[in-house]
Amino acid sequence: MRTHLPLLTSLFGDRGTKIFFGFLLVVVFVAPLLHLAVAEGSALHLSTYTMTLLGKYMTYALLAIAVDLVWGYCGILSLGHAAFFALGGYAMGMYLMRQIGPRGVYGHPILPDFMVFLNWTELPWFWHGFDMFWFAALMVVLVPGALAFVFGWLAFRSRVTGVYLSIITQALTYALMLAFFRNNMGFGGNNGLTDFKEILGFDIHAPGTRVALFVASAIALALGYLACKYIAQSRAGRVVQAVRDAESRARFIGYRVESYKLWIFTFSAILAGIAGALYVPQVGIINPSEFQPINSIEVVIWVAVGGRGTLYGAVAGAVLVNYAKTYFTAALPEFWLYALGALFVLVTLFLPRGVVGLGERFARVRSRTVAEAVTA
Amino acid sequence: MIAAFSGKLRSFLLVLLACCGICGVAQGSDISGFAELVGKLATNNFKTKEQVVNELAQTRHPNTRAVLSALLEGALYYRKRDKRIFIGERNEDDLALVDPLTMEAAGREPAGDFTKITTNNQLRKQLKGTLAGFALSDPDAKVRLAAVHEMLRSLDDDGAALLRNNLENESDRAVREAMRTGLALADLGSGDAETRLAAVRVLEGNLSPEAFNRLSALLERGPDGAFLEPDPKVRAAAQAAVNNIKSWRNFYALVETLFFGLSLGSVLVLAAIGLAITFGVMGVINMAHGELIMLGAYTTYVMQLLMPSYIGASVLVAIPVAFIVAGGVGVLIERGIVRFLYGRPLETLLATFGVSLVLQQIVRDVFTANNRPVETPAWMAGSLQINEALSITYNRLYVILFMLIVFAILLVVLKRTTLGLKVRAVAQNRNMAKAMGVRTEWVDALTFGLGAGIAGVAGVALSQLTNVGPNLGQQYIIDSFMVVVFGGVGNLWGTLIGGMSLGVVNQVLEPYAGAVLAKIFVLIALILFIQRRPRGLFPQKGRAAEG
Numbered sequence: 001m002r003t004h005l006p007l008l009t010s011l012f013g014d015r016g017t018k019i020f021f022g023f024l025l026v027v028v029f030v031a032p033l034l035h036l037a038v039a040e041g042s043a044l045h046l047s048t049y050t051m052t053l054l055g056k057y058m059t060y061a062l063l064a065i066a067v068d069l070v071w072g073y074c075g076i077l078s079l080g081h082a083a084f085f086a087l088g089g090y091a092m093g094m095y096l097m098r099q100i101g102p103r104g105v106y107g108h109p110i111l112p113d114f115m116v117f118l119n120w121t122e123l124p125w126f127w128h129g130f131d132m133f134w135f136a137a138l139m140v141v142l143v144p145g146a147l148a149f150v151f152g153w154l155a156f157r158s159r160v161t162g163v164y165l166s167i168i169t170q171a172l173t174y175a176l177m178l179a180f181f182r183n184n185m186g187f188g189g190n191n192g193l194t195d196f197k198e199i200l201g202f203d204i205h206a207p208g209t210r211v212a213l214f215v216a217s218a219i220a221l222a223l224g225y226l227a228c229k230y231i232a233q234s235r236a237g238r239v240v241q242a243v244r245d246a247e248s249r250a251r252f253i254g255y256r257v258e259s260y261k262l263w264i265f266t267f268s269a270i271l272a273g274i275a276g277a278l279y280v281p282q283v284g285i286i287n288p289s290e291f292q293p294i295n296s297i298e299v300v301i302w303v304a305v306g307g308r309g310t311l312y313g314a315v316a317g318a319v320l321v322n323y324a325k326t327y328f329t330a331a332l333p334e335f336w337l338y339a340l341g342a343l344f345v346l347v348t349l350f351l352p353r354g355v356v357g358l359g360e361r362f363a364r365v366r367s368r369t370v371a372e373a374v375t376a
Numbered sequence: 377m378i379a380a381f382s383g384k385l386r387s388f389l390l391v392l393l394a395c396c397g398i399c400g401v402a403q404g405s406d407i408s409g410f411a412e413l414v415g416k417l418a419t420n421n422f423k424t425k426e427q428v429v430n431e432l433a434q435t436r437h438p439n440t441r442a443v444l445s446a447l448l449e450g451a452l453y454y455r456k457r458d459k460r461i462f463i464g465e466r467n468e469d470d471l472a473l474v475d476p477l478t479m480e481a482a483g484r485e486p487a488g489d490f491t492k493i494t495t496n497n498q499l500r501k502q503l504k505g506t507l508a509g510f511a512l513s514d515p516d517a518k519v520r521l522a523a524v525h526e527m528l529r530s531l532d533d534d535g536a537a538l539l540r541n542n543l544e545n546e547s548d549r550a551v552r553e554a555m556r557t558g559l560a561l562a563d564l565g566s567g568d569a570e571t572r573l574a575a576v577r578v579l580e581g582n583l584s585p586e587a588f589n590r591l592s593a594l595l596e597r598g599p600d601g602a603f604l605e606p607d608p609k610v611r612a613a614a615q616a617a618v619n620n621i622k623s624w625r626n627f628y629a630l631v632e633t634l635f636f637g638l639s640l641g642s643v644l645v646l647a648a649i650g651l652a653i654t655f656g657v658m659g660v661i662n663m664a665h666g667e668l669i670m671l672g673a674y675t676t677y678v679m680q681l682l683m684p685s686y687i688g689a690s691v692l693v694a695i696p697v698a699f700i701v702a703g704g705v706g707v708l709i710e711r712g713i714v715r716f717l718y719g720r721p722l723e724t725l726l727a728t729f730g731v732s733l734v735l736q737q738i739v740r741d742v743f744t745a746n747n748r749p750v751e752t753p754a755w756m757a758g759s760l761q762i763n764e765a766l767s768i769t770y771n772r773l774y775v776i777l778f779m780l781i782v783f784a785i786l787l788v789v790l791k792r793t794t795l796g797l798k799v800r801a802v803a804q805n806r807n808m809a810k811a812m813g814v815r816t817e818w819v820d821a822l823t824f825g826l827g828a829g830i831a832g833v834a835g836v837a838l839s840q841l842t843n844v845g846p847n848l849g850q851q852y853i854i855d856s857f858m859v860v861v862f863g864g865v866g867n868l869w870g871t872l873i874g875g876m877s878l879g880v881v882n883q884v885l886e887p888y889a890g891a892v893l894a895k896i897f898v899l900i901a902l903i904l905f906i907q908r909r910p911r912g913l914f915p916q917k918g919r920a921a922e923g
């Protein structure tokens with residue numbers, strides 16, 4: 001018992017983490033209540049749309065944490081993390097497609113609609129097993145993890161760093177996007193996977209299922225956050241930060257830099273995959289546009305806006321930017337790209353530590369003035 | 377038969393029309409003899425007519441052809457009252473008359489006053505041969521070639537004999553070649569095995585699809601399993617010929633693929649070279665590079681709007697204008713954003729990405745999100761036909777030339793000017809250059825502007841090849857990065873070789889794998905290539921290399 005206490009206090013030690021968990025707890029308990037218990041039409045009722053939106057933000061926040069772990073702590077600017085997110089999403093989407101069974105438009109007992117449409121007669125080999133949830137869940141972790149492992153092993157071993165690495169991660173997601181757009185890849189081509197019916201036997205559109213997915217996302221977010229926090233504070237996490245600050249020096253001291261990088265990159269990809277798997281049943285569709293290079297870059301800007309290397313900053317950034325996006329794309333569609341572009345420029349120029357850094361500076365100034373007031 | 381006849385006739389008449397200009401001037405002195413002969417046509421005796429036609433052909437009078445074609449078409453009449461001959465065009469109950477002696481219009485008269493000069497099968501055959509002979513002895517090689525092609529469309533024995541006679545006198549290589557091919561094709565159907573064999577030999581190196589099809593047909597088996605070609609010697613020769621043609625075709629297909637690859641590579645080099653310069657000198661990745669290319673393409677469009685009646689020139693004018701527009705925007709980006717972020721390349725990448733979003737949206741707001749039509753000037757349209765299996769489109773050819781010119785200019789600027797010297801000094805060792813008195817800030821701004829300006833110029837070239845829309849830049853930016861990563865940073869030759877090889881590899885893979893898969897293969901190959909040469913084909917050497 002005693003050995004666990006320091007861990008808990010160190011995990012929840014900083015103010016940002018406390019605030020984050022406070023918010024998360026409130027949202028997880030209040031939002032479903034307002035959605036299910038408060039009658040529709042009441043001013044306090046949360047619509048299905050809002051619930052879905054909140055759930056979506058949580059998966060985005062998890063993705064942002066994953067990017068923050070590699071960028072903020074390890075200095076690897078990955079412009080391809082949306083690829084891992086989408087791969088996790090596709091793994092889940094394949095399970096959901098298989099769950100449709102004979103209820104598709106064409107009523108084929110096994111083949112999803114798009115395969116019937118392409119005149120395929122049997123299931124491609126890589127679709128086998130996805131009728132079982134445990135298998136799909138395993139793939140959600142394994143596929144992005146394996147890809148990140150192979151890619152990272154190749155890249156880090158030959159010391160591809162900096163902008164070079166950023167560009168080839170971007171090439172990776174670009175190549176995947178092109179591949180998934182092809183019909184004969186067997187992932188539904190342009191249209192992707194959609195028209196899901198149920199998950200684990202529950203109707204995917206039922207309010208109860210939506211709340212369950214929402215809560216699952218929150219739990220995943222909380223666990224992912226704690227895991228990243230734990231890693232960041234562990235010995236390995238310290239080495240990783242050393243690599244970020246002075247890679248050559250860390251190598252000369254005797255650490256195997258590429259192993260640390262590979263390990264953290266793979267873990268981050270798995271987190272992104274899980275985020276994608278939770279995202280797909282909530283939005284109800286996954287298609288190749290999720291692989292677009294701009295998606296990955298947007299994730300990076302969430303982290304930059306929030307403040308990298310803090311985890312809670314990434315969460316804050318993901319929620320803030322996405323809320324702004326939801327608002328602007330509805331209210332002023334043509335303004336959104338200007339706003340996003342300006343955000344990129346302004347944050348990198350004036351807010352290198354993000355909103356969180358701004359908040360901290362503000363807090364420091366205030367505490368100093370308070371202290372001055374006391375001494376005076 | 378009749379249909380084939382009239383088809384041929386029409387083309388002869390066309391040829392005729394082309395000669396009309398000459399006809400009017402070259403009125404011969406033997407006009408009386410001609411008139412007399414023509415007058416003799418007003419008879420019902422076919423034997424007489426045949427004789428007259430023969431004699432007419434020998435007069436070489438410029439109007440002979442018009443008269444004979446009219447006779448063949450059934451458009452030659454004589455007036456009942458004075459037996460005068462006219463070429464007439466039936467128009468309801470009237471005839472629009474042309475005097476065959478002067479080829480001038482002679483008014484309209486009721487058709488009832490005239491009798492049509494009739495022809496029979498034999499006479500028609502004679503006429504046809506005579507007329508073909510006229511076209512084949514025309515002084516203009518183009519007319520002769522057209523006549524040969526027309527005759528080959530449905531060649532009978534007489535036509536073949538005519539061609540054979542003319543073959544010896546023919547002076548133009550192309551016409552002779554066409555005649556020989558046509559005769560050989562006709563001979564393939566001959567009953568004599570030796571003739572067929574000789575024909576196959578002639579067709580051996582012929583690249584036209586017809587020769588290939590006819591030769592392959594010789595090798596096929598009929599429904600009863602027997603070969604369509606009974607003679608084994610002819611079959612063997614045909615097999616050899618088909619193989620020969622196939623290998624030549626493959627060769628030309630390869631040449632064409634290489635050419636496509638080189639032109640695609642040129643586009644990539646144009647798009648990437650500016651990126652390579654800024655990256656090489658400043659270690660900065662400009663994510664807005666693609667949008668600068670887009671600005672160049674839109675500049676071309678605007679120039680066309682400004683000078684709508686000089687489309688051909690507007691493209692040339694657009695080149696310097698695009699350089700200035702894109703270069704100006706580049707300098708603005710450098711002064712406004714990039715210079716605050718030196719030493720932080722990842723942040724620069726993000727900030728310039730933001731710029732790219734803004735530029736895209738500006739273009740969308742100004743020009744709408746739809747693709748803009750950029751016209752191709754006449755001097756860039758069309759293609760250069762090298763032979764039957766290979767033709768090269770001019771716009772691709774010009775892109776290669778244009779790239780080489782831009783490349784040469786850049787090379788000269790970087791190697792032979794003071795600015796180039798300073799740029800290279802800063803790229804090699806910034807601090808040392810600064811210590812030697814180089815104003816690095818100024819060099820940075822100019823380098824960035826130069827890279828951006830080249831992007832604008834690339835946009836002008838791209839506007840001639842693809843759609844000009846707000847997403848133009850995005851399509852090329854990743855490929856440009858690949859070229860830079862592959863070729864190595866800060867080395868123009870690396871960019872040239874990198875871009876060209878990526879272009880060629882892409883095009884070579886495309887027929888086997890499809891466009892998308894080819895691209896994916898290239899990307900994967902590149903990721904693997906980076907394993908062996910993490911800093912590209914031509915890595916930067918020296919202290920600055922290890923960042």
